[in-house]
Amino acid sequence: MTFIIPSDHIELSLEQSLDHCIKCNICTTACPVSAVTDKFPGPKYVGPQAQRFRRPDQDTPDASVDYCSGCRVCNQVCPTGVHIAELNARARAQIVAQKGLSLRNRLLGHSDWIGRMGASPLAPIANMFLSNGLIRMITEQVIGIARHAPVPAFSRYTFRSWFKHRSAPTAKGTRKVVYFHGCATNYYEPELGRIAVEVLEHNGFEVILAKQGCCGLPLLSNGAFADAQKYHEYNVQQLLPYVKQGIPIVGTSTSCTLTLKEEAPDLLGLHSDEIKLVAENTYDIFEFLRLEHEQGRLDTNFRPVALTLPYHPPCQLRAHRIGRPALDILEMVPGLRLLESTSPCCGIAGTYGVKREKYEIGMAVGAGLFDFVQRSGSDLALCDSETCRWQITHGTGVTSKHPIEILHRAYGLASPSTGG
Amino acid sequence: MTSRMIVIGAGLSGLMSALALAEAGLRPLLLAKGYGTTYWTGGTIDLLASRRYPNMPLHTALTHLIVAQPEHPYARMELDGIAAAVDRFRTLTKAAGYPYVGGLERNVVLPTALGALRPTALLPATMAAGDVRLGGEILIAGFHELRDFFPPMAAANLQAQHIPARGVYLTLPDGYQRHDYSPRSFALWFEQPNFRQAIGQQLRTLRGTATRIGLPAVLGLRDPLGVVNDLQQISGAQIFEIPTLPPSVPGMRLMNIFHQAITVAGGRIQIGSEVRRGLGAEGVLTHIFSEAAAREQRHHVAACVLATGGIAGGGISTDFRGTVHETALNLPLHAPESRQAWFASRFLHTEGHPIFSAGVPTDDQFRPLDSTGHVVYANVMVAGSALLAGDPVEDRAVSGLALTTGWHVGTLLATSLPAQLAT
Ligand SMILES: Cc1cc2nc3c(=O)[nH]c(=O)nc-3n(C[C@H](O)[C@H](O)[C@H](O)COP(=O)(O)OP(=O)(O)OC[C@H]3O[C@@H](n4cnc5c(N)ncnc54)[C@H](O)[C@@H]3O)c2cc1C
Ligand code: SF4
Numbered sequence: 097m098t099f100i101i102p103s104d105h106i107e108l109s110l111e112q113s114l115d116h117c118i119k120c121n122i123c124t125t126a127c128p129v130s131a132v133t134d135k136f137p138g139p140k141y142v143g144p145q146a147q148r149f150r151r152p153d154q155d156t157p158d159a160s161v162d163y164c165s166g167c168r169v170c171n172q173v174c175p176t177g178v179h180i181a182e183l184n185a186r187a188r189a190q191i192v193a194q195k196g197l198s199l200r201n202r203l204l205g206h207s208d209w210i211g212r213m214g215a216s217p218l219a220p221i222a223n224m225f226l227s228n229g230l231i232r233m234i235t236e237q238v239i240g241i242a243r244h245a246p247v248p249a250f251s252r253y254t255f256r257s258w259f260k261h262r263s264a265p266t267a268k269g270t271r272k273v274v275y276f277h278g279c280a281t282n283y284y285e286p287e288l289g290r291i292a293v294e295v296l297e298h299n300g301f302e303v304i305l306a307k308q309g310c311c312g313l314p315l316l317s318n319g320a321f322a323d324a325q326k327y328h329e330y331n332v333q334q335l336l337p338y339v340k341q342g343i344p345i346v347g348t349s350t351s352c353t354l355t356l357k358e359e360a361p362d363l364l365g366l367h368s369d370e371i372k373l374v375a376e377n378t379y380d381i382f383e384f385l386r387l388e389h390e391q392g393r394l395d396t397n398f399r400p401v402a403l404t405l406p407y408h409p410p411c412q413l414r415a416h417r418i419g420r421p422a423l424d425i426l427e428m429v430p431g432l433r434l435l436e437s438t439s440p441c442c443g444i445a446g447t448y449g450v451k452r453e454k455y456e457i458g459m460a461v462g463a464g465l466f467d468f469v470q471r472s473g474s475d476l477a478l479c480d481s482e483t484c485r486w487q488i489t490h491g492t493g494v495t496s497k498h499p500i501e502i503l504h505r506a507y508g509l510a511s512p513s514t515g516g
Numbered sequence: 517m518t519s520r521m522i523v524i525g526a527g528l529s530g531l532m533s534a535l536a537l538a539e540a541g542l543r544p545l546l547l548a549k550g551y552g553t554t555y556w557t558g559g560t561i562d563l564l565a566s567r568r569y570p571n572m573p574l575h576t577a578l579t580h581l582i583v584a585q586p587e588h589p590y591a592r593m594e595l596d597g598i599a600a601a602v603d604r605f606r607t608l609t610k611a612a613g614y615p616y617v618g619g620l621e622r623n624v625v626l627p628t629a630l631g632a633l634r635p636t637a638l639l640p641a642t643m644a645a646g647d648v649r650l651g652g653e654i655l656i657a658g659f660h661e662l663r664d665f666f667p668p669m670a671a672a673n674l675q676a677q678h679i680p681a682r683g684v685y686l687t688l689p690d691g692y693q694r695h696d697y698s699p700r701s702f703a704l705w706f707e708q709p710n711f712r713q714a715i716g717q718q719l720r721t722l723r724g725t726a727t728r729i730g731l732p733a734v735l736g737l738r739d740p741l742g743v744v745n746d747l748q749q750i751s752g753a754q755i756f757e758i759p760t761l762p763p764s765v766p767g768m769r770l771m772n773i774f775h776q777a778i779t780v781a782g783g784r785i786q787i788g789s790e791v792r793r794g795l796g797a798e799g800v801l802t803h804i805f806s807e808a809a810a811r812e813q814r815h816h817v818a819a820c821v822l823a824t825g826g827i828a829g830g831g832i833s834t835d836f837r838g839t840v841h842e843t844a845l846n847l848p849l850h851a852p853e854s855r856q857a858w859f860a861s862r863f864l865h866t867e868g869h870p871i872f873s874a875g876v877p878t879d880d881q882f883r884p885l886d887s888t889g890h891v892v893y894a895n896v897m898v899a900g901s902a903l904l905a906g907d908p909v910e911d912r913a914v915s916g917l918a919l920t921t922g923w924h925v926g927t928l929l930a931t932s933l934p935a936q937l938a939t
């Protein structure tokens with residue numbers, strides 16, 4: 097199998113960005129993975145340094161790059177703008193292209209397959225199956241998914257089925273948004289989707305449910321670029337008609353929105369006008385609400401929410417490079433105090449921390465965050481990314497929610513209903 | 517929330533500005549492309565050590581400079597302004613358990629990792645026992661595994677300068693072997709009592725007649741003073757840190773301290789966001805745009821501190837045509853006319869290289885000026901290495917300049933702003 101690493105202008109700028117590396121090692125001091133394991137030599141070595149020895153027609157010099165979690169902390173701190181995490185992701189793809197994708201990583205990469213199998217009225221049975229210790233042990237031995245790793249529970253209904261059958265459909269309005277729910281909301285957390293829809297509708301938007309597939313991030317981060325490209329192209333095709341009418345795409349999964357905006361186009365080297373248009377019109381939900389507020393259009397008539405909660409901005413949100421939009425909005429809610437975590441990563445990094453050989457590393461990376469959450473004494477933590485929420489709960493026993501749920505509460509919107 | 521106090525740059529100048537603004541209740545947003553040169557420097561604060569003002573107290577030298585160069589940033593702050601910034605920095609680091617010593621009295625001369633001697637105004641207490649005036653034999657100790665720190669060479673160079681010194685290598689205790697080592701690995705290990713105990717014992721054995729022991733500046737991240745105390749107890753000698761090559765553990769400690777202080781005071785820090793351009797009207801900066809995924813992030817500006825550093829920090833950039841430009845807001849610069857004039861004839865020229873003196877010219881309130889001497893933006897102030905400041909490298913007015921101008925500009929902005937901005 098040969099997979100051609102794209103040779104476009106972004107690829108060129110990626111390659112050239114390694115010439116900006118001045119070997120200062122700032123990235124090495126910031127990488128949360130190399131801090132806890134000797135298996136990973138750090139961003140500078142596997143990124144700009146090893147890249148000089150990677151040629152399409154040669155074996156890759158070092159397999160340790162597979163231990164990069166893709167958290168992108170290195171990119172943010174690098175003073176000269178080297179795209180280290182992208183270099184690493186492409187290097188992993190080169191290894192996968194040469195050696196193939198393991199069954200485990202293929203499964204983890206297709207979160208939509210698994211979701212489709214599990215999210216049904218039979219979910220309780222599937223969940224029992226997944227929480228069975230013996231089965232988890234066998235899965236660890238045979239497939240390589242760590243037996244203690246956090247796996248979410250399937251929902252008995254999907255978000256899409258709820259949306260289609262709900263009793264009070266969205267009012268037709270002049271201002272519309274397309275909601276990108278992602279796999280997690282559809283199969284595991286449909287409640288979150290309902291809440292997001294209600295917050296958007298409360299602010300006068302008609303919410304459209306476009307056809308959509310998995311964003312492809314789990315495949316990208318497992319190095320399966322060719323498969324990821326199919327998903328991305330499908331999504332662009334589905335979303336394009338809306339953005340062409342000026343309708344923005346808004347998502348609650350900060351990793352899905354990042355993938356639509358940047359990860360997929362950059363890593364896959366896809367830069368057609370269509371792909372760019374979709375990217376430029378995709379927003380993380382709080383980013384979108386913050387822009388609404390800047391235009392004076394956001395309803396800021398909040399009820400007090402007397403809570404002090406730990407908030408973890410996940411690495412995928414930081415990678416948007418848009419600051420802390422959830423904090424910017426929620427700091428207007430009377431009585432609410434959010435404690436911002438400064439931990440670089442929770443350790444799960446999508447599917448990284450569920451892998452047998454990486455589970456311990458992920459838990460060690462997240463230790464600082466777990467400690468922060470536990471010391472807050474709160475029984476609720478907030479985080480914009482689903483896999484990170486599951487990891488936080490796994491590491492602390494504390495329930496984790498998307499910050500939009502607090503905004504929903506501040507608007508005094510209806511209490512949770514059961515889906516159907 | 518809609519318009520904000522913005523600081524661009526996370527070096528010492530930006531951090532000091534953001535701290536001043538946050539403490540004034542102005543909730544600044546600090547945007548930076550990456551970490552500043554703080555991660556590269558030795559962690560000492562060099563205010564002034566110019567060959568033009570030899571053999572005199574530091575404050576006298578500063579006074580001379582203030583008189584001789586009335587347009588120098590130091591002259592615009594005056595001695596009081598400099599002292600106020602130094603005071604704030606000392607109380608900040610002291611409160612964080614990482615106190616700095618020194619001040620405007622005199623420069624302390626410290627040994628470098630090469631065994632050269634280097635004057636500085638402010639130094640972490642963990643480096644204080646390195647003061648060459650203290651006398652006695654010095655033992656320099658390091659690890660083969662920690663690159664670019666060669667105790668025998670440092671000792672030989674000190675000896676050549678008539679300072680009695682010996683260099684030895686320590687052995688990593690069992691269980692600490694790795695594929696690779698960085699200053700951070702050592703810093704994390706020194707936080708473990710067992711590691712300290714093992715190293716302290718070796719130092720005790722190797723000490724001989726030495727009264728002071730110099731170690732690479734990797735003695736822990738959170739409580740280096742505690743590590744120094746422990747090692748002193750065990751080894752029976754005074755311990756001091758010597759700055760390593762980058763990455764700098766003292767710089768990491770400072771960054772942590774500032775991060776904590778700024779966020780506790782209500783500021784926000786956003787790293788990984790390069791500012792690409794600004795937009796203004798009628799002499800006022802209204803918006804800036806930072807690089808982000810898929811599209812720029814737009815920020816509404818109430819007022820702004822430009823603290824983007826010089827050539828090293830990325831605030832000033834050059835290209836092959838010989839153009840020199842300011843990277844964030846494209847402010848006018850003073851720089852050598854042509855590419856030929858950037859460099860002196862020799863690499864280690866005593867006069868330094870002209871290009872490193874490039875900077876943004878400002879008025880007495882640190883506001884940027886154009887070539888006709890008019891203020892470009894009335895709500896922008898410049899601090900740190902981005903400033904036009906004579907020849908900072910030659911004057912050794914480097915991190916000291918960043919620290920003092922950063923604080924000064926932050927307080928100036930906080931007091932000169934219309935009251936409605938303070939929420
Ligand atoms: C290797 C090295 C060693 C040094 N050692 C010492 C020493 O031992 N003692 C000493 O006194 N001085 C030393 N210096 C000098 C000293 O570090 C600097 O003079 C001083 O710290 C500069 O601080 P600053 O805040 O002005 O800028 P910097 O520390 O340069 O920080 C600039 C900041 O601005 C950001 N930035 C730049 N452009 C943009 C943009 N367009 N948008 C957003 N952000 C931007 C950067 O990412 C960075 O965060 C050393 C310098 C270097 C390079
Ligand atoms: S931080 Fe950037 S410049 Fe420094 S070593 Fe890492 S990649 Fe290179």
Ligand code: SF4
Pocket residue numbers: 126127128129130138139163164165166167168169170171180181184
């Ligand atoms: S992306 Fe994260 S894990 Fe990978 S090298 Fe960068 S900092 Fe380390």
